[in-house]
Amino acid sequence: MSKISANAKGALLIGILAIVYLIDGRELSFGSAGMPGEGFVPALMGFGLLLCCLLLFLKETIFAGKGGNGGMAEEEEEKDTRRPLLLMVVLLLYPLLLPYLGFMLATIGLLLGCFRIFAFRNWLWSAGAAVVFTLITYVVFEKWLDVLFPKGFWG
């Protein structure tokens, strides 16, 4: 069974996003060329993008020649998928928990997680570094530069 190329996967995914965009944009007024509505340009852009995705998909599947490289993914050497996946989870958890835990606690947690994922020394060093960097950034950005970080349940 032949593999779908990275280019085709990208075209397919972005094409789907363009369709979602166009469906959502149906509610906007299209207007006319002389009096364009707020949906005029989005519709042109959405269809233009969809057309490009379709062309790339067809080029990569039906008209794929011998010379096509099909994007980089297939040629890349084996990479670790566990670490980036774990990192993504930690990164996505951070904005979710930040409003509740506040900057200090959430950031210590984030950094601790990141240090462990990147295998920085041991747990103790990681925890120490997480606390130190969080404190430094808190002092510099909140105290000196007046960035208003979320306080969380600390109030």
Next chain:
Amino acid sequence: MEGLLYGLSVAITPTNLLFCFLGAFLGTLVGVLPGIGPVGSMALLLGATYGLPPETALIMFAGIYYGSMYGGSTTSILVNIPGEASSVVTAIDGYQMARKGRAGSALCIAAVGSFVAGTVGLVILSFLAPKLAEAALKFGPPEYFAIAVFGLLVLSQLSGQGLLKSFIMVGVGLLLGTVGLDDISGQARFTFGSVDLQKGIDFVPVAMGLFGIAEVLDIAAEKVANNQEAIKVKLRELLPNREEAKKSVGPTLRGSVLGFLVGLIPGPAAVISTFLSYTLERKISKSPQDFGNGAPEGVAGPESANNSAAIGAFVPVLSLGIPFAPPTALLLSAMMIHGITPGPLLIQEHPEIFWGLIASMYIGNAMLLLLNLPMVGLFVRVLSVPSNLLMPVIILLCIIGAFAINNAVTDIWIMTIFGVAGFIMRRWGFSPAPLVLALVIGPMLENSLMQSLMMSQGSLSIFYTQPLSRALFILTIIVIVAPVLYRLVKRLSSPKQNAV
């Protein structure tokens, strides 16, 4: 000349000199932090100018601006993380130079290029500001649209991933640019009910995600040892060699002039100037194949262009009171905070501020060079920090940089989502640069298209009846068609040659 001398007398007071230095130093320091570009740096440091006399505050703020411009390029070169869109191009060859052990040389080329471009830009600004501002005022919606199309198509050509993939990335960027309240009707578009999205998607968290977070995720995916990114650089090789220096002269001078002219154009001029400069240098180079593999011209040209464009962008702000780019919009905010209304009357009502600011830029520019060259060694040492310590810190700085723009958690979400998307895009061989640029240019493109169509009652003739717009479209067609024709002619002529 009289005005400039008066400005120098204002700028060289010990207090103003001190704050000029402080501004350039702080700007560089914050700009160097990966993920924090000029807009972020200026937003973060705006508070530091409160309580100062107006001319001192503006002198310091201008120092922060061009200091952070330089600082942003440092992270592009050393860790391949452009703090902002105008450093994206620098990263292409700058990072490759760093990987080849020429990080110090790349930083030096960037510093000297920035200095030369800044000085060239300032000379032009001092003598031609009023006339140039007048010319920039004559741009109407068709011209804006032509410039935007030109910028995007040129950009699609240079990303090196094929036109179709570039167009797709541009399309995604344009789509993202339509999110938020419509400028004309005020109707919310593609916000999916989110109030935070009504103000639109800011390019800073998107760029930080696509470049900063995606880079960190990419490094996390490497199976090799943790320190694979710590490129060994010999400290004695901090200066460019003769060949690199020779190769940088032309691009620096061309970038300086090109950047200033582009800087007058409304929109993300600094960004467009880098891409134009890079394209120009690659097109006229005898060895275009070196571009993307660590060509010094690829650092010198864009770095000079964006610094010169930054100076050029001062023209409309100082003489018209209209900011054409986010950093100058922040400068305008700083002026308003200090009770100054920029515009045509600024020179008459506050000559000490107008000329003091321009004179301080000359001084600040020299200070920046003196500050940055000795610090090149320090910046290079960033590379020796183990990546398992550096990467989490970069994540933290990106998060703070994204958050600090609006003090909103939504921007962290945007950055994270685009970080994941950027990681996948890298895996699939899609370059994110056209997306980021299209996101910045998109709103200008949409508004100018709508206004042009309204003016012409739906007729597309407006784009070729206006001389400037016509010229830009012809130029766009040449830029797109010429390489295709060149390749075609080359292909057709080569079998004959072979046959002979």
